[in-house]
Amino acid sequence: MGLxxxxxxxxxxxxxxxxxxxxxxxxxxxxxxxxxxxxFTAFALSLxxxxxxxxxxxxxxxxxxxxxxxxxxxxxxxxxxxxxxxxSIVLTSFLPYRxxxxxxxxxxxxxxxxAARTDRNVRAAGIVLLALSTQLVWxxxxxxxxxxxLLRADGFLVGEILTSLRPDIVWxxxxxxxxxxxxxxxxxxxxxxxxxxxxxxxCVAITMLTRTEWERRDVGVIAIVVVVMILLNTFxxxxxxxxxxxxxxxxxGPGAQIFGLGQTLLVLLFAWYGAQPSRRAA
Amino acid sequence: xxxxLIRGLCLFALVASLALRVQANQVRVSMLSDFDIGAxxxxxxxxxxxxxxxNPVKPPKLLAAAVYFQRPECSQASFVLPYLISAETLPMLxxxxxxxxxxxxxxxxRSWGEQSRVSMVLEWVKYxxxxxxxxxxxxxxxxxxxxAEPPGCAGxxxxxxxxxxxxxxxxxxxxxxxxxxxxx
Numbered sequence: 001m002g003l004x005x006x007x008x009x010x011x012x013x014x015x016x017x018x019x020x021x022x023x024x025x026x027x028x029x030x031x032x033x034x035x036x037x038x039x040f041t042a043f044a045l046s047l048x049x050x051x052x053x054x055x056x057x058x059x060x061x062x063x064x065x066x067x068x069x070x071x072x073x074x075x076x077x078x079x080x081x082x083x084x085x086x087x088s089i090v091l092t093s094f095l096p097y098r099x100x101x102x103x104x105x106x107x108x109x110x111x112x113x114x115a116a117r118t119d120r121n122v123r124a125a126g127i128v129l130l131a132l133s134t135q136l137v138w139x140x141x142x143x144x145x146x147x148x149x150l151l152r153a154d155g156f157l158v159g160e161i162l163t164s165l166r167p168d169i170v171w172x173x174x175x176x177x178x179x180x181x182x183x184x185x186x187x188x189x190x191x192x193x194x195x196x197x198x199x200x201x202x203c204v205a206i207t208m209l210t211r212t213e214w215e216r217r218d219v220g221v222i223a224i225v226v227v228v229m230i231l232l233n234t235f236x237x238x239x240x241x242x243x244x245x246x247x248x249x250x251x252x253g254p255g256a257q258i259f260g261l262g263q264t265l266l267v268l269l270f271a272w273y274g275a276q277p278s279r280r281a282a
Numbered sequence: 283x284x285x286x287l288i289r290g291l292c293l294f295a296l297v298a299s300l301a302l303r304v305q306a307n308q309v310r311v312s313m314l315s316d317f318d319i320g321a322x323x324x325x326x327x328x329x330x331x332x333x334x335x336x337n338p339v340k341p342p343k344l345l346a347a348a349v350y351f352q353r354p355e356c357s358q359a360s361f362v363l364p365y366l367i368s369a370e371t372l373p374m375l376x377x378x379x380x381x382x383x384x385x386x387x388x389x390x391x392r393s394w395g396e397q398s399r400v401s402m403v404l405e406w407v408k409y410x411x412x413x414x415x416x417x418x419x420x421x422x423x424x425x426x427x428x429x430a431e432p433p434g435c436a437g438x439x440x441x442x443x444x445x446x447x448x449x450x451x452x453x454x455x456x457x458x459x460x461x462x463x464x465x466x
Contacts (some may be wrong), residue, residue: 022292
């Protein structure tokens, strides 16, 4: 019996369905950790504040798996993976940490990419799943270890800009103090790292929704998106440091929603533009 | 195995994992919202017989979380500042404007002379893993404390700061916080 022959334990279902089950389990378990289930109101509020790009990426992963070869049967290793991931998901659901599902999602993604064979849809789904687990688990771990360094880098950019625009604002590493007594200090949520992480996920999700292969120019698009995210965040922090009224509007007032929406639309626009087939390829 | 059985098992895995995770999340959220490190620090200081002093900084400022206390042998009040283990403490301490104060960092059962984020994250990982098996004596909460003391105090205060994260203390405090009329 060859390696690609149908085998235990998924003889009855297609390879596509066998891959869809653990993926749906993983995404559903990750989603549960992103919503507040303590009360109906808290649940509704947490739904309203969801990261739309995250859900777009979930859709991209499911979409690509659904588009994979329907006729292919699961191999022995596919069957073992599905069984192992499903059992692991149940066992790790006792742990209220994102790390466990993130680790399983990374392992599943690695398997999809490795075992996709000629099915490019499975490989694309693996790439999106890997990006999702990176955004939810590996990115936050990296950020936790290097928060001060990343904040200092953001503070440096903001400080350099404010030095020329508002020399009266006193800048010391990650703190900015205006002469009228208004002062801000950068904390974790201010870092452009979070915006970059979401923007990269958007690029991966939209590219893999549009096509199943990477192109050389994708690197350029991603680099541009990263630079735009850093500049936007720097601009926002400059506004927060400017004076009290500006801080109240852009941090606590309608400006925060306007900025967030504008940023999301810009990221999606860049990602969508970057994912279009190049003229040479067309 | 036939289709129906495989699908049934997968569906069971999905539903069971979601039900268990919702339950585990609720327990964790409840634990995190009940853990008040400021109150724990205050209680530990009081238990050691030191007099508490008022913090001149008021909420919502970040430094309002500092707990001030007076040691009889010190000329000025010492303070304890809780902070997230991933945060950098230097800007916060600079704003407290006490550069001459000696600083010690405490997180669960370890202490450092200067901030060591990686060591603290490793401590957190260690006790989180132990907590999964019910073997951690501490609540694996990601907040550490800095003790800052004025010069001439003859060493740091003789306080066992480990009890701030002590699980038994946490459960006792949580139990004491329950209203007598609640739960019936």
